[in-house]
Amino acid sequence: MRVNVTVNGKQRTADDVWPGESLLYVLRERLGLAGSKNACEQGECGSCTVYLDGVPACSCLVAAGQAEGGDVRTVEGLADGDRLDSVQQSFLDTGAVQCGFCTPGLLVAAHDLIERNPAPSDPQIREALAGNLCRCTGYEKIMDAVRLAVERKQATT
Amino acid sequence: MSAPARSPQVLDDKISGGIGASPQRPDGTLKVRGEFAYASDLWHENMVWGATLRSPHPHAGIRSIGIAKALAYPGVHAVLTHADVPGENAYGLKHQDTPVLAEDRVRYQGEPVALVAADHPEIARQALKLIEVDYEVWEPVTDMERAAHDETLPRLHENGNVVRHQRIVKGDPDARADVVVSGVYELGMQDQAFLGPEAGLAVPAEDGGVDLYLATQWLHVDQKQTAHALGLPVEKVRLTLSGVGGAFGGREDLSMQVHSCMLALHLGRPVKMSYNREESFFGHVHRHPARMYYEHGATKDGDLVYVKARMYFDGGAYASKTPVVVGNGTTLSVGPYNVPNAHIEGWGVYSNNPTCGAMRGLGAVQPTYAYESQMDKLATALGMDPAELRIRNAMSEGSTTVTGQVVDFPAPVAELVRRVRDMPLPPPNTDELGFPGGAANTTHGEGVVRGIGYGVTIKNIAYAEGLDDYSTARVRLQVIGGEPTALVHTAAAEVGQGLVTVQQQIARSELGVERITLHTSDTSVGDAGSSSASRQTYLTGGAVRNACLAVAERVYALAAERFGVEATNLSGGKVVAADGAVVADLAELLGEDVIEETREYHHRKTYPLDPETGQGNAHVQYGFSAHRAVVDVDTELGLVKVVQLDCAQDVGKAINPDAVLGQIHGGSAQGLGLAVMEEIQVTDGVVRNPSFTDYLIPTILDMPPMRVDILERPDPHAPYGVRGVGEPPTISATPAVANAIRAATGLELPRVPIKPEHLTGT
Known part of the structure; x- marks a missing residue:
C-alpha cells in the first residue's frame, strides 16, 4: 500500500508498504529517517517517540496505515537547520548523552513536556519521562x- | 563493494579540553540530532535481511532440518544450516565450545539452528516458520549445584559439566572465632539490557573476504573468531565499528557476526541483521546467577577472623566467560576487608539454562551481594554499627588479599565508607508522588518504613591471571589547513562510556594540539582489547599516551636538528624547552612533514592462581566504591522506593570528571535494578520474560537523586594514575539497597532481586 505523511514539514510518500509495518519502520527503512530508534517494539522503552499530530507517540505501536495523512515530527525535525533546539543543546551541555540510543525519544518527550509545562517540578519531569x-x-x-532546558526557555521568554 | 551509507561517521574534532576537563562528546551533536548511525541504522544498496531460527527447547537432539519449503518462499534468497558453515563450526572466548549453528543437538532455548536471507524482515520471519526441524526433546540440566556434583546428570560437554573449579586457602582454615554468622545467598539472572539490539551489516568483498560493520565491544576477538568459523584468513575479515547502543558485557560474545558474513558470502550481496528485543534476550549472554554459602567468623570486638565460602555460578549452555567469573568470584570473595584466614571454593558449571558470560562487575557482583549481606548480619550479631564494622576491617594500601597479593597502590576503603556515611540524610517523605507506589497512590505513608544500608566492593580492573593485556594506538601529526592536527586511530570500542572523548583529551594534552580527529575504530590497526573490565581509559588511554609521546619525541628530534635546541614539551601549538622558552611554532616546524607512530600499552604482568591453594598475584589493580542507600518500604504491598542512593568511589585520576559521574550514576542504576526488579526468569530452562514488558529495568521514577563523591588517589603503576571506573558502582549499589530494605523490614531476604512477595510473605 501507499502511505502519505508529512514528516518534519515535508510531504513524503512511501510505496509498497506491507500492512503490518509500523510507522517506525516506514520512517527508518523507507524514508531514510533512522533517528527514531527501535529498542523494544512494544512501546515500553520510548526510544521511537515521535510527535504524531502534535502528540508524542511510540511510533513502533502505530501502524503505518494509521499515520496516513498525519503530521509527524521526529528527532531530525527538532533542530532549526544548524541551530540545535534548546533541549538538544541542554542534553549535550549536561552530559546527558552516553550511548545515545534512548536520546532521540527522550528529546521528543522532554521537548513536549517543556512545551506543555514551562516550569515543571522534579516529580513532574520524572513522571513525564517515565516512559x-x-x-x-x-x-x-x-x-x-531538562532543568537546564527549562531555565533556558524561561530566560528567553 | 562500497561501505554502507553514513560510514565512516565524522566526529567533531573542534572541541577543546584536555586531561581533567569535561569536554563534550565528539559524537554528541550527531547523537542529539538523530544522525549518529548505530549498527541497526546501517543501509546498503542491494542489501537483504538476515534472520535466525532458534531452538524452542533448552535441551534436545536434532534428527533433521528441512529447508525446502523456506527456500521456496517468495522473497527468500538463502537458507543456511550448520552444513554451510565454511570453517570450523565452533567459537568461544575461553573455550571453543559454541557452534555457529547447532548440528545434532541444542543446549539452550534460543540456540541458533538455521539462517534465512530475504528481501524484507517480515518475509524472513515467515520463512523461519517454514523450516522443519525434527527435535528429540531431552530433560534439561537446570540446577547449578547438581551440575557441579551430580555425576548421574547428562554430560553437556565432553569434559563434563564443571567449566572451572577454584579453591583458595589462606592462613588457617580451621581458625576459631567468638562470633559466627552464616547464610545462603542467591542472585537471579540479570540482563545487560543495552538499548541498541545486536545488529550489523556484512558486505562481501572482491578479494573473497568480507567487511563487517557492527556494534561490538571488541573488534579483534570478533575478527579472529569470525574468520575461523568462515575458514578465511584473518586479514580477509575486516571489521569496522558502527554506533553502539550500550554494551555492559553483552556484546563480548559473538551474536550475528558469523551468521551475517555466511549469508553475505553465500549470496555475494550485503546482508543486514538486526535483532528485535525478544531475540536480543536470546542473542547474548547474561549475568551468571549464583548460589553462595557463606560463613564469617569475628572476634567479639569485630575483627574478622575467617571467611568460608562455597559459591556456584550457573554458566548455562556454553563456557563464554565462566572461567573468569570463577576466577574473579573466588579471588574477590571476601571483599575489601582484611581477612587473615579463608577457605573459598567456586564452581562454574554448564547447564541448559541460557548462556551466561560478561556483564559489568563480572564475577564480583555475586560475592559482593553475599559478603555485604554477611557484614550486616555480623554487625547485628556484634551489636555494632554496620558502617563501623566495615571501617574497622577495611583493607588499605599494604594489605594482603585472600590470594596472598600485597596491595601496592592506594586502597582508601575506610575513607569511602566514612564519606557515604557522613553525607546528609534525606528528610522523611512528604511528597505524594514520593511514596512507594508513586503516582499509583497506593499509600499516604501508612505501613511505610524507612531503612539505611551500606554496600562496599572491590573489583579487579583489566584482565587478570596472567593474560598479556594491552591496547594499541596510532597517532599521526600533520598540518592541515595551517593548523597542527592529530589523527588518533585505535580499535577500541566506544560503547557509550565516552572513550572517544578521553582519547581526544589525552592527545590534546600530550601534543598541545587543539584539533584531534578520530579515525573510525576498525581492525586495520592493532588490537585494543575489549571495552570491558573497566579497562579502556587505562589501557587504550595508555596506548594513546605512548603513541603521542613517540610522536612528540620525533618532533623534539626535528627541533634539535633545525634549531639545535632540546625541546621537552608541546603546548598550545608550540614546541617548548625545559625552561619554558618557545623553541618553535609546531605548524611551522612540521611544514609538510607527517609524523606517525604506533604504540602499545601493556599493563603490569599478572600471574595465574595456584590450582590447589589459589594463591598468586592475579590482579593488576582494584577499584573500590561504597554506596549508602535509603529506602522506604510499603510493608503491606511489598513496594520499595529507593529514596536516596549515594556513592563514594576512588577513581585514581578523573580524566573526564563528568564522564566519571555518568559512569557512577549509570552503574548505580543497574545495581539498583538487580536489587529490586531485574531478573530473567527461567523455568526448566525456558525464559519466561524476554521483553521490556516483563523484564523491568529502572525508569527515571525508580532512580532516586544521587550524591557522588569522587576520590582521586593516583595508582602509581597506571597511566596518569587512573583507576578503572565503570564497574564498581554497579556492584556496591545492589547490597546497599538490599541491606537498606533489611534494615527497614527486619527480614532476612537472602535473594535478589527482592520482589514484593518476599516482603509481604505472600
Whole structure:
C-alpha cells in the first residue's frame, strides 16, 4: 500500500508498504529517517517517540496505515537547520548523552513536556519521562538536562 | 563493494579540553540530532535481511532440518544450516565450545539452528516458520549445584559439566572465632539490557573476504573468531565499528557476526541483521546467577577472623566467560576487608539454562551481594554499627588479599565508607508522588518504613591471571589547513562510556594540539582489547599516551636538528624547552612533514592462581566504591522506593570528571535494578520474560537523586594514575539497597532481586 505523511514539514510518500509495518519502520527503512530508534517494539522503552499530530507517540505501536495523512515530527525535525533546539543543546551541555540510543525519544518527550509545562517540578519531569528507558546514565544528567532546558526557555521568554 | 551509507561517521574534532576537563562528546551533536548511525541504522544498496531460527527447547537432539519449503518462499534468497558453515563450526572466548549453528543437538532455548536471507524482515520471519526441524526433546540440566556434583546428570560437554573449579586457602582454615554468622545467598539472572539490539551489516568483498560493520565491544576477538568459523584468513575479515547502543558485557560474545558474513558470502550481496528485543534476550549472554554459602567468623570486638565460602555460578549452555567469573568470584570473595584466614571454593558449571558470560562487575557482583549481606548480619550479631564494622576491617594500601597479593597502590576503603556515611540524610517523605507506589497512590505513608544500608566492593580492573593485556594506538601529526592536527586511530570500542572523548583529551594534552580527529575504530590497526573490565581509559588511554609521546619525541628530534635546541614539551601549538622558552611554532616546524607512530600499552604482568591453594598475584589493580542507600518500604504491598542512593568511589585520576559521574550514576542504576526488579526468569530452562514488558529495568521514577563523591588517589603503576571506573558502582549499589530494605523490614531476604512477595510473605 501507499502511505502519505508529512514528516518534519515535508510531504513524503512511501510505496509498497506491507500492512503490518509500523510507522517506525516506514520512517527508518523507507524514508531514510533512522533517528527514531527501535529498542523494544512494544512501546515500553520510548526510544521511537515521535510527535504524531502534535502528540508524542511510540511510533513502533502505530501502524503505518494509521499515520496516513498525519503530521509527524521526529528527532531530525527538532533542530532549526544548524541551530540545535534548546533541549538538544541542554542534553549535550549536561552530559546527558552516553550511548545515545534512548536520546532521540527522550528529546521528543522532554521537548513536549517543556512545551506543555514551562516550569515543571522534579516529580513532574520524572513522571513525564517515565516512559523512556535509559540504560547508561541513571537519569541524573537527564534530569539536569531538562532543568537546564527549562531555565533556558524561561530566560528567553 | 562500497561501505554502507553514513560510514565512516565524522566526529567533531573542534572541541577543546584536555586531561581533567569535561569536554563534550565528539559524537554528541550527531547523537542529539538523530544522525549518529548505530549498527541497526546501517543501509546498503542491494542489501537483504538476515534472520535466525532458534531452538524452542533448552535441551534436545536434532534428527533433521528441512529447508525446502523456506527456500521456496517468495522473497527468500538463502537458507543456511550448520552444513554451510565454511570453517570450523565452533567459537568461544575461553573455550571453543559454541557452534555457529547447532548440528545434532541444542543446549539452550534460543540456540541458533538455521539462517534465512530475504528481501524484507517480515518475509524472513515467515520463512523461519517454514523450516522443519525434527527435535528429540531431552530433560534439561537446570540446577547449578547438581551440575557441579551430580555425576548421574547428562554430560553437556565432553569434559563434563564443571567449566572451572577454584579453591583458595589462606592462613588457617580451621581458625576459631567468638562470633559466627552464616547464610545462603542467591542472585537471579540479570540482563545487560543495552538499548541498541545486536545488529550489523556484512558486505562481501572482491578479494573473497568480507567487511563487517557492527556494534561490538571488541573488534579483534570478533575478527579472529569470525574468520575461523568462515575458514578465511584473518586479514580477509575486516571489521569496522558502527554506533553502539550500550554494551555492559553483552556484546563480548559473538551474536550475528558469523551468521551475517555466511549469508553475505553465500549470496555475494550485503546482508543486514538486526535483532528485535525478544531475540536480543536470546542473542547474548547474561549475568551468571549464583548460589553462595557463606560463613564469617569475628572476634567479639569485630575483627574478622575467617571467611568460608562455597559459591556456584550457573554458566548455562556454553563456557563464554565462566572461567573468569570463577576466577574473579573466588579471588574477590571476601571483599575489601582484611581477612587473615579463608577457605573459598567456586564452581562454574554448564547447564541448559541460557548462556551466561560478561556483564559489568563480572564475577564480583555475586560475592559482593553475599559478603555485604554477611557484614550486616555480623554487625547485628556484634551489636555494632554496620558502617563501623566495615571501617574497622577495611583493607588499605599494604594489605594482603585472600590470594596472598600485597596491595601496592592506594586502597582508601575506610575513607569511602566514612564519606557515604557522613553525607546528609534525606528528610522523611512528604511528597505524594514520593511514596512507594508513586503516582499509583497506593499509600499516604501508612505501613511505610524507612531503612539505611551500606554496600562496599572491590573489583579487579583489566584482565587478570596472567593474560598479556594491552591496547594499541596510532597517532599521526600533520598540518592541515595551517593548523597542527592529530589523527588518533585505535580499535577500541566506544560503547557509550565516552572513550572517544578521553582519547581526544589525552592527545590534546600530550601534543598541545587543539584539533584531534578520530579515525573510525576498525581492525586495520592493532588490537585494543575489549571495552570491558573497566579497562579502556587505562589501557587504550595508555596506548594513546605512548603513541603521542613517540610522536612528540620525533618532533623534539626535528627541533634539535633545525634549531639545535632540546625541546621537552608541546603546548598550545608550540614546541617548548625545559625552561619554558618557545623553541618553535609546531605548524611551522612540521611544514609538510607527517609524523606517525604506533604504540602499545601493556599493563603490569599478572600471574595465574595456584590450582590447589589459589594463591598468586592475579590482579593488576582494584577499584573500590561504597554506596549508602535509603529506602522506604510499603510493608503491606511489598513496594520499595529507593529514596536516596549515594556513592563514594576512588577513581585514581578523573580524566573526564563528568564522564566519571555518568559512569557512577549509570552503574548505580543497574545495581539498583538487580536489587529490586531485574531478573530473567527461567523455568526448566525456558525464559519466561524476554521483553521490556516483563523484564523491568529502572525508569527515571525508580532512580532516586544521587550524591557522588569522587576520590582521586593516583595508582602509581597506571597511566596518569587512573583507576578503572565503570564497574564498581554497579556492584556496591545492589547490597546497599538490599541491606537498606533489611534494615527497614527486619527480614532476612537472602535473594535478589527482592520482589514484593518476599516482603509481604505472600
